[in-house]
Amino acid sequence: MPDQARTGPRFLAQPEIAEIIVNSRHQLTGSYEPHAYVVMPNHVHILITPNTALDERLRRRDRYEFAKIVNYIENTPVRAGLVATPGAYCWSSAAERD
Numbered sequence: 132m133p134d135q136a137r138t139g140p141r142f143l144a145q146p147e148i149a150e151i152i153v154n155s156r157h158q159l160t161g162s163y164e165p166h167a168y169v170v171m172p173n174h175v176h177i178l179i180t181p182n183t184a185l186d187e188r189l190r191r192r193d194r195y196e197f198a199k200i201v202n203y204i205e206n207t208p209v210r211a212g213l214v215a216t217p218g219a220y221c222w223s224s225a226a227e228r229d
Contacts, residue, residue: 144172149222167201169208170222176204 143149149170156165156177163179178200201224208220218229 139173141172143170143175153222165224166197167204167224169204169220169224171207171211176207178204 143152152170152175153168156168159165159179161182163181166178166180168175168177205217205223205225208214208223209217214220217223217225220226
């Protein structure tokens with residue numbers, strides 16, 4: 132399972148580095164709207180949309196598909212065996228809502 136993050140560099144597992152990544156999403160404000168994120172030990176998932184006129188393909192994306200993508204991102208730490216619930220992983224948008 133690639134989400135287990137058992138190989139490769141794990142720099143993002145360092146709290147100081149993970150915090151930089153989490154805080155940097157605020158820099159997207161203006162051009163992009165961040166919706167969901169998770170900072171894993173060796174990679175990052177983020178769902179953003181542009182704050183401009185959306186391409187027709189993006190406008191057709193329904194709420195179910197959007198929720199499915201958010202769910203996938205926020206459940207990555209659970210699939211990796213790092214936590215039991217998405218909100219228990221502090222470097223994620225799920226933790227902000229809990």
